[in-house]
Amino acid sequence: MEKAATPPQTCRPSRRPVRAGHLATFAAAVAFSGAATTTRAEPVEGSPKPELAVGSIPDSAAANPAQPTPAEPLVEPMQRLGSISVGHPNAGYLVNGVKMPPGDEWVLSIPDHAWGTDETIEALVHALRTVAARFPGGPRAILGSISAEHGGPLSPHKSHRTGRDADVHLFLTQRKPGSWYEAGTAANLDRPRCWAFLRTLLTETDVEMVLLDQSVQDLLEEYALLVGEDPAWIADVFDGTGDRFSDLIKHVPGHQGHFHIRFVSQYSRLRGRDLYDRLVEQGQIDPPVRELRHVVVPGDTLIGIGRRYGSTALAIQTQNGLNSSIIRAGQELLIAAPVDIPGARDPVIVPRRRLPPRSPVAQPSG
Numbered sequence: 001m002e003k004a005a006t007p008p009q010t011c012r013p014s015r016r017p018v019r020a021g022h023l024a025t026f027a028a029a030v031a032f033s034g035a036a037t038t039t040r041a042e043p044v045e046g047s048p049k050p051e052l053a054v055g056s057i058p059d060s061a062a063a064n065p066a067q068p069t070p071a072e073p074l075v076e077p078m079q080r081l082g083s084i085s086v087g088h089p090n091a092g093y094l095v096n097g098v099k100m101p102p103g104d105e106w107v108l109s110i111p112d113h114a115w116g117t118d119e120t121i122e123a124l125v126h127a128l129r130t131v132a133a134r135f136p137g138g139p140r141a142i143l144g145s146i147s148a149e150h151g152g153p154l155s156p157h158k159s160h161r162t163g164r165d166a167d168v169h170l171f172l173t174q175r176k177p178g179s180w181y182e183a184g185t186a187a188n189l190d191r192p193r194c195w196a197f198l199r200t201l202l203t204e205t206d207v208e209m210v211l212l213d214q215s216v217q218d219l220l221e222e223y224a225l226l227v228g229e230d231p232a233w234i235a236d237v238f239d240g241t242g243d244r245f246s247d248l249i250k251h252v253p254g255h256q257g258h259f260h261i262r263f264v265s266q267y268s269r270l271r272g273r274d275l276y277d278r279l280v281e282q283g284q285i286d287p288p289v290r291e292l293r294h295v296v297v298p299g300d301t302l303i304g305i306g307r308r309y310g311s312t313a314l315a316i317q318t319q320n321g322l323n324s325s326i327i328r329a330g331q332e333l334l335i336a337a338p339v340d341i342p343g344a345r346d347p348v349i350v351p352r353r354r355l356p357p358r359s360p361v362a363q364p365s366g
């Protein structure tokens, strides 16, 4: 699946040329959607130049007189831009999240926590269907948490806030009734299904990392070599055998019963970065607030101070219990200044997919 080279269907470039003077954030969002040729392994720096958005009108649009003309004002509801992942997975939000659909191949253990980016949902559906097609007749996969509908804190997780993290229970040959994230062991781990799932994620989707306990990694690594996977590739992707900092599959305690997958979600994150200011303005995300003190100097006004710290005169007045907007030099004011959500303006890095040099010699199925 060459998903990364194609923008999600929900994120369409405008069919109208974007003229100078239009909302910069929107132009940027349109621009990167239209110019979906990001080079892998390179940070996507800054907003693409506006001329990227001034593409030729597609033939289908030109031939259709119902299409908006370039003279019409450019208004694009946020909902039509596709999923938006804002900030670091430990601190951010999800806007326009997509719910994992019901499927014959999986069950959602917490349906309210099954919201992700377009890319996350597409990748999960693809990988789970791939396993089911190769090994028909097994029990359905169990999905744990992805994110809440609008992202943000998701107890008891530290991450899972931006629609990019997904927990999928290990495939087991037998499961204790009512067990929750049952640990995978040599006795119960369904190695063929687990490996098929992991291999599909690594080779056919864009994964930033997979967290998995070392004991489970050892069992899967052994199995992968047994079925003829390339030893150098296996050493490269698993923890403890390759380069510690570049391993895709990392040991983190507490991951004995599930895969914790973090997807790259390139387009959702680009939207999150480029539309950040607009999302804050519209109140769709809550930036954290830092409390600070400002000592009034001659010439200061409440409006000016508010502007300087991203607050408002009214908010400062309320917070400091002022009856009017009159302030005097030397007076100390408490100000709640919004700060950026961590990671909200970071470059989006798409790691190169690390593919095996060849197909495995033996691929047992069923």
Ligand SMILES: [Zn+2]
Pocket: 157, 160, 165, 166, 167, 260, 261
């Ligand atoms: Zn997790």
